[in-house]
Amino acid sequence: MPLVPLRLVLDHAAANNYGVGAFNVNNMEQIQAIMEAAKETDSPVIVQASRGARSYSQDNYLRHLMLAASELYPQIPVVMHQDHGNCPATCFSAIKYGFTSVMMDGSLMEDAKTPGSYDYNVGVTREVVQVAHAMGVSVEGEIGCLGQVGHAPAAPAKGEAAHHDLETEKEPGDTDGHAASTGGMDTSHLTDPDEAERFVAETKVDALAVAIGTSHGAYKFKTKPTGEVLKMSLIEEIHRRLPNTHLVMHGSSSVPEELQAVIRQYGGTMEETYGVPVEEIQRGIKHGVRKINVDTDCRMAITGAIRKVFAENPRAFDPRDYLKPAREAMKAVVMARMIAFGQAGNATKMRAAGVIK
Ligand SMILES: [Zn+2]
Numbered sequence: 545m546p547l548v549p550l551r552l553v554l555d556h557a558a559a560n561n562y563g564v565g566a567f568n569v570n571n572m573e574q575i576q577a578i579m580e581a582a583k584e585t586d587s588p589v590i591v592q593a594s595r596g597a598r599s600y601s602q603d604n605y606l607r608h609l610m611l612a613a614s615e616l617y618p619q620i621p622v623v624m625h626q627d628h629g630n631c632p633a634t635c636f637s638a639i640k641y642g643f644t645s646v647m648m649d650g651s652l653m654e655d656a657k658t659p660g661s662y663d664y665n666v667g668v669t670r671e672v673v674q675v676a677h678a679m680g681v682s683v684e685g686e687i688g689c690l691g692q693v694g695h696a697p698a699a700p701a702k703g704e705a706a707h708h709d710l711e712t713e714k715e716p717g718d719t720d721g722h723a724a725s726t727g728g729m730d731t732s733h734l735t736d737p738d739e740a741e742r743f744v745a746e747t748k749v750d751a752l753a754v755a756i757g758t759s760h761g762a763y764k765f766k767t768k769p770t771g772e773v774l775k776m777s778l779i780e781e782i783h784r785r786l787p788n789t790h791l792v793m794h795g796s797s798s799v800p801e802e803l804q805a806v807i808r809q810y811g812g813t814m815e816e817t818y819g820v821p822v823e824e825i826q827r828g829i830k831h832g833v834r835k836i837n838v839d840t841d842c843r844m845a846i847t848g849a850i851r852k853v854f855a856e857n858p859r860a861f862d863p864r865d866y867l868k869p870a871r872e873a874m875k876a877v878v879m880a881r882m883i884a885f886g887q888a889g890n891a892t893k894m895r896a897a898g899v900i901k
Contacts, residue, residue, distance in 0.1 A: 545900060547614055550623045550645035550682035551750045553588045554790040554834040556894050562886030563829040566590035566625060566792075567878055568839035570597045572609055573871045577842070579613050580871075581878035582620045585888035590645075590835060592625040595634060603641040610642065620891050621900050625684070627837070630656045635672045639681050647684040647753070648672040659689055662739060669747040677748070684835070687743045688735030688755030690794050737781045744789050751790040751835055754782055758795035758820055762840045765818040774824050776831075783832030790834040796820045797840035803877075806848030810855040822884045829885060838881055842874045849873035 557564050567578050569591055582589040591613070593606060601609075610624050625645040626638035631654045635646040650665035652658060660668075669685045676683045735754040744752060756775040758764060765773065783791060799819030807814050825836055853866040860866060882888050894900050 545614055545618050545621060547610060547624045547642065547644045548621045548900060549680055550590065550625060550684070550835070552682075552899060553590065553621055553623055553894075554682075554751060556588070556890065556897070556899050557834045557887065558790060558832075560886075560890065560893070561829070562890060563825065563833055563836050564588060564590055564887045565878065565881045565885050566592045566623075566627075566835050566837045567842060567881075568592050568594060568597060568627060568837075569606075570600050573867050574842065574846075574874060575609050575613055577871045577874035578878050579617050579620065579622075581875045581882060582622075582891070583617055584875075585879055585882045586619075586891045587882040587887040587889070588621040588623075588891050588894060589882075589887070590623040590625050592627040592837070593643075594627045595630060597627075598638070598641075603637070607641045619895070621894055623682075628656070629672070630654050632668055632671050632675075635683075636675060639676060639679055643681065645682040645684065645750075646672060646676055647686070649686045649753070651686040651689050651753075651755075659733070662743075666743060666746050669743075669749060673748050682750040683747075684751040684753060684792055685743065685747055685749035686753035686755075686792075686794075687740050689733035690753070690755050690759060734775060734778060735782065737778070737785055740782050741785045744786055749789070751792050752782075752786070753792040753794050754779065756793070758793065760795045760840075762797070762799050762814065762819070762844070763817045764795065764797075764799065764820065766816075768818045768821065769824070771824055771827065774820065776824060776827055779828050779833060780831045787832070789832070791828070791832045792835040792837065793820070793825065793828055793833050794837045796825055796836045797838050797844075798822050798825075799840060799844070803841065803844040803848055807844060807851060810848065810851035812847065812851055822881075826884065836881075836885055838878075841877050841881070845873035845877045846870040 569575050614622055623645050624643045626643050628649045629635040629646050635648050638646050648669045650660050650668040653660045673683045733755055756778050797819045799817055804814050849869040850866045853860055
């Protein structure tokens, strides 16, 4: 099946009260892991690439890998989404390369660091919506700023990884390409429900990313966050006002203790950290959250699996020796999320309902 627009999948998710994981990719193995997980769970799926991912993999490779995925899994509805487009040009080039959905993140300026004004955000988002909708492509916008809550590790492991990302690829944390946890709570950046309502009316976005206290990357919370910390009530309020807008939770990796443990067991360094509990995401799904961005968990699964192979078999040097277990480990995480979010079983239902052929 050809790639489908985000709107098509999220409308079905809304009508049937489930959420859809959006998993980030940079290479073939990650795409394969997601597609195999989607096949086994019969899930519609969102595959997304940040600006950094597009530059790492190159647009032509990415485009053809995604076309291969749609050919190999004709039964699975697949959305190809630009994560955190920093300006209209980024979104337009994504559309040119076959993306069926784009995020115009005008909550930050083009440098992906400086907060943008409300008027700036409306202007660039509306510009993208006008072009994208004419091409049958969906648009996600963002109101409020992510990444303002959480904590950076006290002593970043082996030094400069985070900084390196920030300075070179502007791609820390969950690869979204946007600001990572900077430490400290700054509630002024949480989404204001009044603004959210105006923003949707003025831009006509299909989906809206809301800032409720999550941040990108592995280091989100020092203790297990509650619904209060995560401001789940804010999601509920926004959903009450915008019942027909699909809400998006960014930075929604759960950073499971068992994945941390594997990395530590085989020589990696990770400070103790907590992500967004799956049960809080499930609560969000009851209140309009339809797209849930997950990247860190997949990265951790891959890294843990590769570390394990290297630790247990120092003689391994065939890349397949470690990429295959890495792919399997990511697939397991993606399957677990697909089941938890409720998207499992819905590929067949979408076909049965005539939403897709
Ligand atoms: Zn994000």
